Structure formats: C-alpha cells, structure tokens
Amino acid sequence: MNITLRIWRQQNHDDQGRMVSYGVDDISPDMSFLEMLDVLNEQLTLTGDDPVAFDHDCREGICGMCSLMINGLAHGPEALTATCQLHMRHFADGDVIDIEPWRSNAFPVIKDLIVDRSALDRIVQAGGYISAPTGSAPDANTTSVARKDADRAFDGAACISCGACVAACPNGSASLFLGAKITHLGSLPQGQPERDSRAVSMTAQHDAEGFGGCTQIGECTAVCPAGIPLDMISQLNHDVLSGLTQPGGQ
C-alpha cells in the first residue's frame, strides 16, 4: 500500500505548527497504524529529517498512551479500538490520511502529535482513591460484592485514560473519563466512605483544569476504545449532586 500522510508538525508548545505531507510506500496491510508511522520515522531519520513525535507504549490497547486524531476521528475509524490496535487493512491503497494531536485547552501540545495529558492525572489525584486499613491482607470474600456492582465497577475500570473523549467532545469535556472513574470506585463497597467527597473533589478539579461541560451528545462514547457507556456521566452527575447536598458533604 502507498499512503500519503498529512501530519501536524509543531516543534514545541510555542511553535505555530502546520500540516506537512509525507508519502510512505510499500506498507503492509497487516501493519498497525503505529508501525506505519515507525516506517515513516525511519525514512525521515535516514534523510536527516526530524522524526514525527507521537505517544505510544504497550501497543496492545491497555496502557492509554497512544492517541492521534485520524481523519478527524479519535483513535481512527474503527470502534472500540485504540490507535495501536488499528491496522492498515482498514485503509485503502492511495489514501490520504490526516493525523493530528488531541485538541483541548487542557491538553497543551508538547511536540508534533504529543500532548500533555497531566490534567487527567491531577483529576485522579483529587479523589481517585480509597482509604484502606494497612496490615495483613484481608481474608478473601470478607466484603461481598454483588455481581452487578462488580461488573459495573469493572466496566468503569476499563477506562485507560487516553483522553479520546476529550478530543472528540465538541465541548472539550472530560466527563466520560470522570464518569468512568467515579463509577469504578463508587460502585464498590470499598469506595463508599469517600463516595461523596470523591465526586465533589474530582469534579472541582475537572472544571479547574478548563474542561467543558457535558451536553449528552455522546461523541465520546463513539470513539472510546474501552467502551465506557454514556450512563456513567449520568452516574457522575447523580453523585456530584447528592455529594453537594449531603450534610457534611464538604
């Protein structure tokens, strides 16, 4: 496959940045999208050009490091697929592919396709924990968890914090991420002591980071590689509203 890439190049945060076209030839349809970019970077290195900077780590869809807006879609055209799991067979020979970084005022561009997603870490720091007594490990099954709650918590825990929801959201909101974190811990008995303060603190941090609000459009769920459902945002809304109205909720 011969592909033409139009890639966002930006030296650093202060650089203006622009789209630059590159050609890559003899791409195997079985290559992953990131392997295709590796091929491009080898070419660029051999010709003495600056390779394209992009985030990646595990390349098996669980670490949440990869990103990329591919033809205007976060993580590309395949549903429930992170960029690292996207294969070139989903593109056609001769395609022109536009690649851009996540765009959000809370995600400053570091270089080329790499953005700083620390804002999501700070949201987790604000309340994404439980208080557990130290000492020896508790016996198994001392705290029983209903199957329904365990499944719900696991569905929320599937969030890999990649930030695709923010990139796709017309309001630049991280509500799906936030909803997943709130639902994850809030569905379990171990997460109950801090349930109110967690929802309040993490929401405060979310807004302080400059993310927008949720208008229930659902673009986030369409691109989420972990399949976080929209109702977790409603869970977030519920927990914040009840957290703010509880006596001693502060």
Place this chain on the structure above:
Amino acid sequence: MTVKTTAGRYGRALRSSVVLHAVMAVGGLIMALYLVAHMYGNLKIFSGQAAFDGYSSYLRTIGEPLLPYSGALWILRVVLLVSVGAHIYAAFVLWHRARAATGGKGGWRYQTTRNRRGVQRSYASFTMRWGGIVILLFVIYHLLHLTANVIAPGGASESPYERMINGFSIWWVVLSYVIALIALGFHLRHGVWSAFASLGANTSVVRRRRLNQLAYAVTIVIIGGFLIPPVSILMGWVR
C-alpha cells in the same frame, strides 16, 4: 492548578458544569411542563369563543379568594421567568466554557475537514444553543403578538379568541409559528432526554433508550398539539 482546600473544592464543584447543567435541566423541565398546559389550553379553541374566552378569564381567578385576581397567573409568570433566566444564564456560562475548552472552535478545532459532523451527533443535539436563541426571539414575538397584542396582524381585539383567529388567518403568521415550533421540537427532542441525564436519571443502556423515547413522545405531543389550532384556523375549520 490543583484545587487544594476542601472548602475550595466544594465551592468549585458548586459552580461546576455539572451543577449548571442541573440548573438548566430543572428550568427546562419546568418550561416543558408549562408548554403541556399551554398546549392543552390552546385546544379549547375548538369549543368555541365563549369556552375559550371563559377559560382565559378563569385562569385569572384560580385560587380566589385565597389569591388576588390574576394571583396564580403572576406566580406562574414569576416561576417561568426565573426558570427562563436560570436556563439562559446556565446555557451562556456553559457555552463560554465549551468555547474556552476548545479554542473557540468546538467540533471544528481540527485541521482536517473530514468527519467534522462527528460520529453520533444528531441535528437536535448540535443546534441546542442557536436553536435556543431562535426560540427566545420567537417567545418575545409571541408575547408581543398574542399576550400584549402590540403586534396585531389581522386586527387587535380584547377577546383572546378573536386575537387567535385574526392572527392565524394570515398565512405568514402561521408559517412563522410553524418554523418556531420546528425549532422548539428539536430543542425538546434533545433537551428532555439530556435534562434527565444531567439530573442523574440515565442509569443504563436500556434507561437511555427509554429516556430518548420519552423525549420523542413529549416532543410529538407538545408540537403536534400546538400545530393543530393555527393550521385549523388557516384552513378555515375554526372561525
């Protein structure tokens, strides 16, 4: 950028988008309930002039003698005014925040021109803000027309029945109302569902479907009910 103190976090969460959306949702649902009552009252046009004008004057005597003349109506007007004000205030603050979060470009913040319409947005969900402004302008026009009768196409009258007949006998008045009702329909379609979701009622995939069905039902009943009288008057079925 980290919000440090507990009180700081509480205050910040109180001013968060989540709370503003809840305020917008409550205001919107109050207005939707009012629309149902208003639509029902309009249908009395089919019972004739005496019944329609009688209903209109009855509205001013609700609660008498506990309330003064027009008392209940003024309470309702104040509730609606507060709802409208809160709804619009929240909408503009949230609009401003969304613009700030996306460099003022919303869904158009990427260089590529592909997939600008996203994956699953609907016309209704993407026209809430400008659609809301259209509805606001219509409400002002509508109040000047049929409430205050300052604008009186077809002739002013003391009788609410005659005002309605006079106005809706003119094709462009009916057309302007039909356009506004279509805008209102889109606003209700996404608004009713998202109001419940904003208040925490969307608890599962099934519930999401049910809330969307509810939104469609409310929209069809309200818009259908509002369309029947003007169209009937224009067609000459009511004189």
